[in-house]
Amino acid sequence: MATADRLDRRDGTPALSARSVSVAYGDDPVLSDLSLAVDPGEVLAVIGPSGVGKTTLLRVLSLSLRPDDGIVTVDGTDAWTADAAGRLALRRRIGLVFQEPSLFEGSVARNVSYGLRVRRSWRERIRDGLASAVGFDGPSAGSNGTAAAVREALSVVGLADATDRPASSLSGGEAQRVSFARALAYDPDVLLLDEPTSDLDPRNTAVVEDAMGEAAGRGIGVVLATHDMHQAERVADRVAVLLGGAFAEVGPTAAVFEDPDDDRTRKFISGELVW
């Protein structure tokens, strides 16, 4: 969806929502009766201590884990009553960045174009594959549209010149920035980030945080899971505090940090709550 279309709907349907979602691993409940809506163009930080269930929540939101209970919608469509093809289409409107970059072997361009390539028809993919096999195409294989999208996504993370570099030659910080560009390249409606800067130095962290703002500016709903409260304070429009399997508090960033309603939130923010 184009930026303008997404921003027009700022007050309408959430880009992504979870309603009364519960998840247990065996007999261990992790999330219970949790609800959340992500609007287009906002950065929503989900904060909470390690092991509280942030990753589990993102797996639910990315449709990779079906909750035991509750409903997940993408742009208003219930994902788990849709058929497999419908769910794949919904899944493809979501971008996901993990703590570890996990790049594919090959060039940076190959990594960043991956999402675009899997969305093409098999006929096109085979044709492009053959073309690049016989050397008809440069390293950033695919149509011109793909090459442009790749360069554009890489420029958001300051790596526009890195298209032809082998992924294996990147530093950890660069690899994570490529991983971010890889999810941005296919212009998702929602971007889910799971502790994306935990392993990064301050400089790379700043680049990724700026990229979050850039994505939100395009109307993408950004969900940032982090245990880093300072990061949440820096980048988030809203903060949801996950404690004990449910949200202790959800609200505008300033309100949550300056005047939390919930007592546990107050303790967590002041660092008293030790887990």
Add this chain to the structure above:
Amino acid sequence: MIVGVAPFVQGVPVAVLVDPAIPVGTLLHAAIPTGVVVDATVPVGVPFESVYVRSIVAVSLYVSGLAVLLGTLVGVPLAVALGSVEFPGKRLVTSAFTAGMGFPSVVVGLLVLFAVSNQGPLGGLDLVFTREAMVLSQFVLATPAIVAISLAAVSGVDESVRDAARALGGTRVDVALVTVREARYGVATAVLAGFGRAISEVGSVLIVGGNIAGADGVSKTRTLTTAIQLEARQGRYDTAMVLGGLLMALVLAVNLVVVRLGDEGMVR
């Protein structure tokens, strides 16, 4: 009997041994362009060696190539599937394939011969002493190696890379393709191991194929290995040696090509 002397090849006069019953001769004739009559003393009807050797190479490549192609088409997806699911008895299945790598080829040949014989389950297909029966037995020989080695390779692919493919919108097939691509050196090794096993085994192709060449010198089910075995047994060591050299060269060439293909896909 010695019926003629070939022209000097690399400066060495070569005696040509021809047994009218079995179409053979020195392979050195094969190095001479076809159409050039090199040995006028060879009786009419005795085959020209280059036809003999070429048809043997063609049969070998056809049988082992097709068997390995089929083994790859079945074995690699099977390995990827086995590598991405957990089920009770998986270890048993895995070790069955590993054990299959060591199956004696004569026994496999015997079983395939039974299968394609008149009374066997595939008896209706009329496959006894055909190349297709040889393909079948080499498929049975090569596939376990392809599965077992590919499985080891794809199991080494980081789950997080597969997760990334899924997260970026990949389907199950896309994830499988990413897995194979990440493991392509191992998978190439698996295919080469399968090819090496197929092209160099004698037992099963001898049993199910029958080592047949026509009176015109054209091989029907004679492969490099069964030809070498026959030539050596009949004392035509130079022919056997040349066929052996060809077999070695073939295996090395296929290795080179496959390794090169793996390198090609590196940075793209």
